[in-house]
Amino acid sequence: MKTVAQFVSEHSLFKGMKPDQVDFIASCGQLRRFAEGDYLTRENDPADFFYLLLEGHAVIETHQHNQPPVPLLSLTDNDIIGWSWLIPPYRYQFDARALSRLRTVRLDGRCIRAKCDTDPALGFELLKRLAAVLVQRIHGARFQLLDVYSADPAPLCRPGESLR
Amino acid sequence: MNTPRLFTVTDRRDEITATVTLELQPLDDQPLPVARPGQFNMLYSFGAGEVPISLSGSINASDSVRSADRYTHTLRAVGKTTEALARLQVGDQLGVRGPFGRGWPMDQLAGKKVVVIAGGLGLAPLKPLLEALLADITHYGHVQLFYGGKRPEELLYPESLIHWSEKIEVQLSVDQAGPDWRGHVGVITQLLASAEMDPDNTLAVICGPEIMMRFTIQALQKQGLPDTALYLSMERNMHCAVGHCGHCQWGPHFICKDGPVFCYADIAPWFFQREL
Numbered sequence: 001m002k003t004v005a006q007f008v009s010e011h012s013l014f015k016g017m018k019p020d021q022v023d024f025i026a027s028c029g030q031l032r033r034f035a036e037g038d039y040l041t042r043e044n045d046p047a048d049f050f051y052l053l054l055e056g057h058a059v060i061e062t063h064q065h066n067q068p069p070v071p072l073l074s075l076t077d078n079d080i081i082g083w084s085w086l087i088p089p090y091r092y093q094f095d096a097r098a099l100s101r102l103r104t105v106r107l108d109g110r111c112i113r114a115k116c117d118t119d120p121a122l123g124f125e126l127l128k129r130l131a132a133v134l135v136q137r138i139h140g141a142r143f144q145l146l147d148v149y150s151a152d153p154a155p156l157c158r159p160g161e162s163l164r
Numbered sequence: 165m166n167t168p169r170l171f172t173v174t175d176r177r178d179e180i181t182a183t184v185t186l187e188l189q190p191l192d193d194q195p196l197p198v199a200r201p202g203q204f205n206m207l208y209s210f211g212a213g214e215v216p217i218s219l220s221g222s223i224n225a226s227d228s229v230r231s232a233d234r235y236t237h238t239l240r241a242v243g244k245t246t247e248a249l250a251r252l253q254v255g256d257q258l259g260v261r262g263p264f265g266r267g268w269p270m271d272q273l274a275g276k277k278v279v280v281i282a283g284g285l286g287l288a289p290l291k292p293l294l295e296a297l298l299a300d301i302t303h304y305g306h307v308q309l310f311y312g313g314k315r316p317e318e319l320l321y322p323e324s325l326i327h328w329s330e331k332i333e334v335q336l337s338v339d340q341a342g343p344d345w346r347g348h349v350g351v352i353t354q355l356l357a358s359a360e361m362d363p364d365n366t367l368a369v370i371c372g373p374e375i376m377m378r379f380t381i382q383a384l385q386k387q388g389l390p391d392t393a394l395y396l397s398m399e400r401n402m403h404c405a406v407g408h409c410g411h412c413q414w415g416p417h418f419i420c421k422d423g424p425v426f427c428y429a430d431i432a433p434w435f436f437q438r439e440l
């Protein structure tokens with residue numbers, strides 16, 4: 001059975017980090033399993049944790065009154081769930097739900113924040129890595145907004161209209 | 165090949181919004197020339213105009229896209245000519261020239277792992293390729309299809325997608341979905357980044373909007389695939405379709421004659437140039 005430190009060091013977010021930094025981060029972590037349908041985060045709850053997804057599928061979603069949840073982004077092995085632990089007021093912005101059985105490392109954001117405050121080298125290294133993932137997510141969101149797949153149909157063809 | 169042949173519409177299916185599939189048969193009963201996956205025909209709607217449309221039909225030989233004596237085309241009404249074509253009904257007539265151009269590199273795919281990446285309507289020119297791969301699957305290594313669209317109901321050929329997923333790995337990605345959608349929500353490049361690929365033994369074939377192809381190429385390069393392993397289908401306005409008029413010139417290439425399918429290594433210098 002692998003240790004938390006092994007999972008952390010093998011996760012893409014931490015690959016290549018110094019062993020003492022990995023050990024420290026792992027000391028803030030616990031292995032956590034989720035069943036399909038479980039929530040990892042709930043909008044507006046205190047954002048004390050974030051998750052390294054080791055295996056399984058999850059979805060980030062939001063909700064509207066009396067409507068089913070709206071899926072925003074699918075996540076799977078090697079992804080990260082949760083940023084709100086990093087930025088005040090430390091409350092989750094979205095729900096994250098397991099779509100299958102999940103294996104994760106749950107990292108305690110408060111523990112990592114406290115350490116980063118006293119160890120700027122670790123803090124900077126971690127921020128660079130998190131920023132790279134965030135930039136990828138922003139690029140993805142822009143691409144989704146571009147709506148590249150729907151060339152405007154001809155003016156006479158309204159969505160859903162038959163061309164007969 | 166330069167004068168349109170008269171064809172009649174023998175079948176017509178509504179697909180996604182403003183998009184139809186037409187099956188076309190020649191009126192002269194002469195055999196159709198051999199057509200290969202990735203090639204296109206010029207479809208002429210009388211009184212409206214002539215446009216290039218890829219073959220999207222099923223195959224009846226290892227690398228031909230003839231469905232017996234018919235061509236199949238899937239087209240979206242985006243302007244005057246495509247709208248006129250999309251309104252054709254069974255029994256209506258149209259002119260057809262072709263098939264033209266260089267198609268997908270079927271010979272080079274043999275023995276390789278094949279990653280097929282389609283966006284939106286870009287699945288249409290890849291359908292004959294997928295059907296050729298499936299008809300002869302033992303000739304190829306692992307085949308994966310990544311297909312991205314706006315919403316689940318905007319994905320082409322839903323029945324074929326189910327059928328293909330029984331034989332090859334099919335990963336679907338949409339920008340927006342409802343709660344019942346079990347596929348991926350996000351961007352196709354995210355799926356590619358987390359996919360397992362064997363860069364030394366894989367060829368990727370890509371067809372979709374140009375922006376999507378630019379991001380896809382970058383994701384595949386990050387996976388370690390060399391430029392020589394990436395093939396994509398390009399679109400530009402066309403007129404003669406045989407390399408005479410220069411309408412489709414793109415850098416030193418004529419898309420109608422040297423393409424529409426290109427190896428990325430051959431076109432990389434032009435691919436990111438905005439003014440072309």
Ligand SMILES: Cc1cc2nc3c(=O)[nH]c(=O)nc-3n(C[C@H](O)[C@H](O)[C@H](O)COP(=O)(O)OP(=O)(O)OC[C@H]3O[C@@H](n4cnc5c(N)ncnc54)[C@H](O)[C@@H]3O)c2cc1C
Binds near residue numbers: 239241246398400
């Ligand atoms: C090799 C090749 C293969 C093609 N295969 C297919 C196919 O299988 N199915 C299919 O539906 N189309 C395909 N196309 C695109 C098709 O040829 C064009 O949509 C068509 O030429 C538009 O002509 P039009 O007279 O209807 O519209 P136009 O009056 O020329 O244009 C009307 C509007 O549509 C926009 N438009 C023009 N071309 C495109 C385009 N390619 N994509 C999105 N918007 C466009 C224009 O900017 C304009 O706003 C292919 C093009 C090429 C070069």
Ligand code: FES
Binds near residue numbers: 403409410
């Ligand atoms: S369309 Fe005339 S040269 Fe290509």
